[in-house]
Amino acid sequence: MATNKSTGGSTPSTIALDADLAARLVAALETIGSAIDSGQGNGTRALAHPTGPVPDPVRSRAARDYDVLRGVLGRAGAPHGLSMHRDKTDIVVDNPLPVSATYAIVESPGTPSSGPVAERVIADPTVNRLNLDEITQDMSISRVEVFDCDGRFLAFGPSLLATIDFSGE
Amino acid sequence: MYRHLAAKFASPSDLFLVHPLQLSRWLETAWAAAPNVPVIGTTPALAQLGSPTVIADFDMPEALLKTLEPGVNLARPGDFTPPGRQNTPLLWDHLIYAYLVESTGIYEILAKILTRIVRGETLGRLRPETLQWARVMEELLFRAQPNFSIAGLHSSLRRDGDCRRRNAYWRMFAFDLPHPMSASCGCAGGASGPCWKADVGNGVNTAFASRLNELFTQVWTGFENKANQVGANATDAQYVGLLAEALDDMLGNRRQGGLLAREELSFVAGLSLCHLTVEFDTPLVQDLQATATSPAERLAKLGERVGMTPAPRSRELFELAEPMSSLLWGIELGLFNPGAAPESLYLPNVPNGPPTTLNIEVNRIIDLWQSATGTRIKTTMPYASGVPAAPRPPAQPLRVPTPAPGPPALAAASTNGHRT
Numbered sequence: 001m002a003t004n005k006s007t008g009g010s011t012p013s014t015i016a017l018d019a020d021l022a023a024r025l026v027a028a029l030e031t032i033g034s035a036i037d038s039g040q041g042n043g044t045r046a047l048a049h050p051t052g053p054v055p056d057p058v059r060s061r062a063a064r065d066y067d068v069l070r071g072v073l074g075r076a077g078a079p080h081g082l083s084m085h086r087d088k089t090d091i092v093v094d095n096p097l098p099v100s101a102t103y104a105i106v107e108s109p110g111t112p113s114s115g116p117v118a119e120r121v122i123a124d125p126t127v128n129r130l131n132l133d134e135i136t137q138d139m140s141i142s143r144v145e146v147f148d149c150d151g152r153f154l155a156f157g158p159s160l161l162a163t164i165d166f167s168g169e
Numbered sequence: 170m171y172r173h174l175a176a177k178f179a180s181p182s183d184l185f186l187v188h189p190l191q192l193s194r195w196l197e198t199a200w201a202a203a204p205n206v207p208v209i210g211t212t213p214a215l216a217q218l219g220s221p222t223v224i225a226d227f228d229m230p231e232a233l234l235k236t237l238e239p240g241v242n243l244a245r246p247g248d249f250t251p252p253g254r255q256n257t258p259l260l261w262d263h264l265i266y267a268y269l270v271e272s273t274g275i276y277e278i279l280a281k282i283l284t285r286i287v288r289g290e291t292l293g294r295l296r297p298e299t300l301q302w303a304r305v306m307e308e309l310l311f312r313a314q315p316n317f318s319i320a321g322l323h324s325s326l327r328r329d330g331d332c333r334r335r336n337a338y339w340r341m342f343a344f345d346l347p348h349p350m351s352a353s354c355g356c357a358g359g360a361s362g363p364c365w366k367a368d369v370g371n372g373v374n375t376a377f378a379s380r381l382n383e384l385f386t387q388v389w390t391g392f393e394n395k396a397n398q399v400g401a402n403a404t405d406a407q408y409v410g411l412l413a414e415a416l417d418d419m420l421g422n423r424r425q426g427g428l429l430a431r432e433e434l435s436f437v438a439g440l441s442l443c444h445l446t447v448e449f450d451t452p453l454v455q456d457l458q459a460t461a462t463s464p465a466e467r468l469a470k471l472g473e474r475v476g477m478t479p480a481p482r483s484r485e486l487f488e489l490a491e492p493m494s495s496l497l498w499g500i501e502l503g504l505f506n507p508g509a510a511p512e513s514l515y516l517p518n519v520p521n522g523p524p525t526t527l528n529i530e531v532n533r534i535i536d537l538w539q540s541a542t543g544t545r546i547k548t549t550m551p552y553a554s555g556v557p558a559a560p561r562p563p564a565q566p567l568r569v570p571t572p573a574p575g576p577p578a579l580a581a582a583s584t585n586g587h588r589t
Contacts, residue, residue, distance in 0.1 A: 056519070069260075070526070073498070158258045
């Protein structure tokens, strides 16, 4: 009889987990964790999608890519392109941000050491500036997407070059 | 291309009030700004043009480019505005846009109208705005573009614009325009075949139409089965992906090294001016009493004024041009290749959720494509095993609905844009 079973009492349990099972458990916990989104500002935690099924991330990305494509082609009703430029670590939006803009997701291919980086930042239409923390001046920016509070995709920015070249070339 | 700029004016037809040199320079800056397009999908930036360096290879050095900025003034089209910082992402339409718009016969009809305007007074009294339209169109479409400009394709080696466009359509899609070549080209036939097919060698995508039809058929199978949870489901997302990849490779082969990029920009820009002319009740449309509710009907009425008839399926062709352009760029960006998200063409983001813009556009493209080409897509054979049964009857007619029979020009269209 196997003895890797808790005997109760104050003795610590001696459960031996199969490595594959452990990996699956960790993956399952990560999946659950990804559905939890920390609240903005007040530190509360809420389910990102409290009702209904979770959107397929790959399909959602493809659909958003297609929206950007329609935007760069100037389609009516598509998210529209904005002019932007970099100022030190920040991004300055040259056109007015949509009035309902709430947040932006900024993506960068990063550096060889960091790998790709995506950062969610506040998009305040009264300021027209996106403050970046994780994306630094030596990282180029591949995409800037602006959303409203309901997650509706409103506008996007250009790809922007790094403002500091640390590569030594 | 120019429609994108026109949408920024209070009235889109104000674009025709801008000086043609400014519009020509705007095209030059639009080319140079293409690297601002954000990364879409996993394809490296600008790889869909055949070479990530094609823009830099052919653009004007920045200092030289700034010696004559377009300075288009959106509030006062006749004025010049010192340009501010502008790097708004903008990409030109896919070549299929130019092909579909030109297939309506619009180029020939507008050429005839312009000829009548510049040679005499047979079209009656025209307003100054219409004459400005005529000047812009003549300068940008019917004469060689400025030397060394990005759209400057005219040379002693390829003199005729019609030939140049037909050559590009043939190489990219193995499509000919449905109407005959105008008489302006001296080589429109003969024993060796039309000039636009000469010297292309094997560089023609002869399988484009069949692959595209197959893709649409498979995507439609996906639409039919998207909520199917109990019966046999013939949908195969990976096969859809393989078809998309085949089209991606096929079109990419024609673009290697950046081939056809300048031609594509120039042709879609030119045809977008034609499209813009009939997209609204522009001054020309009003002066020629051709006001209507759709581009196809305006074109038919304009054609009537000069004794010409547009293509019978102009309505579908106009409506197809934009979404087909987006879809083919999406395919060339690898958005639907295996390993990406081929099922996003027909499945919403959430199971049984609302359709995405992509789903809606693809369904619409299939409707319009089968109506415009007469190739039935929305019909399937039963997939139950056993003896092959008769094909299931289609769920909808081949052609999309159109308004009640309108002007005779639209109905009797056998000449298909050809001069009568």
